Amino acid sequence: MHTAAVVGTGLIGTSIALALTGRGVTTHLIDRDPHSVRIAAARGAGTPGPPSAPVDIAVICVPPSDVARTIADHQKAELARVYTDVASVKALPHAECLALGCDTAALVGGHPLAGRERSGPLSARADLFQDRHWVLTPTAETSEATLNRALELVSLCGAVPVLLDPSDHDRAVALVSHLPHLMASLTAARLLEGEGHAVRLAGRGVRDVTRIAAGDSGLWTDILAANAPALSALLTQLTADLQRTAAALDRLTEEGPEQQDDALADLTDVLRRGAEGRARIATTHGGRGAGSHAVLSVSLGDQDRRLERLLDDVSEARVDLEDLLLPETTAPPRGAVELLVAPDVARPLTDALRDRGWAVR
Known part of the structure; x- marks a missing residue:
């Protein structure tokens, strides 16, 4: 992949553009809001405006209700050779693309499962998709070349591809x-x-x-x-x-005591099922069961009192550490420390610390 166009320069679109530009892909930024494009370009996400010739891939980063019409318009203008989108719903946009007569051989639906509470290009990050799932939903019409190009996009953004049927997604x-x-x-x-x-x-x-x-x-x-x-x-x-x-x-x-016993049993069953469902998430993400830990390695560098500031930032992120592993050097600690946290808070803590300037693995 040498060239790309990102249509929609919000959080997701600008983050994709930052990732692609960082990997040497010439990326063009398109949005109905010129202010958003200017901010994305100022952040180094790419070049404002459409390309002079079709790019290798166009990534459509607009709300689900706008996906099909946006793809149809840009296919008509020959913006790209391959198209994908990032909408969090897949079956309806695909059906609408068929109804509009889009070239679905050159189209594969996509959905990166990443985001932040803040929106817009100012909140975008090149590493937003690192190690996150990115669903692709090829259909019977999708060509092999189209799917391979979309898989290359996912790889360049550092994400993990998952292939699903649109309805399953x-x-x-x-x-x-x-x-x-x-x-x-x-x-x-x-x-x-x-x-x-x-x-x-x-x-x-x-x-x-x-x-x-x-x-x-x-x-x-x-x-x-x-x-x-x-x-x-x-x-x-x-x-x-x-x-x-x-x-x-x-x-x-x-009710009386007997009916209350039945009511308590029903209430307990609801809470028990909730705990069991929650445990399935912990097992999936942690890999070793609900009690497993995720390990974040944070570089302290050579400055004194960096550990104190790191722990203050962890506290500000409202995350509880399970443990802290210090390097085997004399105080004050230098190098890298390892933070052990519950698997479900590893990503939010990583995002919070990176926002504060820490290098986190």
Whole structure:
């Protein structure tokens, strides 16, 4: 790959452009918002404006509802030889591309599973996709050359490719991304009705549960609407669990001892299933079960008091360390230290420390 075009210079698009430019790919930046393009270009993400000849690949970084029309327009203008997108829904945009008569042999859907709470080109990072999953959804029409070019894109961005059918992808992200975001938003919305003293008591637990509710509501409306069938099925199951839980709590308030025992059993079952589901994530990410650790190696350099500042930054990130391994040198510690953390907080802590200027592996 020698040339690329990124259409949409938000967080994801600019991060892709930074990664490609850093690997020597001549990258062109296209966006309806000229201010966004200027910021992305100023950050070294590429050259503003379309290329003079078709590029090797065009990466379409727009909301799901805009994907098909954007691809159709740029295929008509011969922007690239191969096209992919980064929308978090895949089946509907592909169907819309077919309806618009797009060249689907030169198209493969994509979805990098990475992001940040902050949006826009100023928040972009070249290493945003490092070691993260990047789903590609080839169909029967996708040519081998198109898929190989998309795989090269994933590799240049440092991500791990996963091949899925579009519908399988949409059901998966409905479970692990879209439903959690909706639940975080519904929980956070309750805070609007809370009394002032209650909100002031909010600690790490409620902050963790509601963190992703801070996302762009307009973009998330687009995402949830595009994946409505898969998300609706999950909400039906969740509604049954909520009704069962509410009924159990009502019985604990109103019924006699025997009925209360049944209610406690129902409540315990809901919580037990939650713990078992949570353990599946820890096992998948950690590789050795829920009690495993992730190890982050952080370079201290040769400056005194760097360890003190590092621990302050970890504290600011609201992450609990499982352990700290110091180099076998005299105090003050120099070189690299190893931070042992729970697998699910390794990526957020890495992002937070890199934001503060630390070199983290």
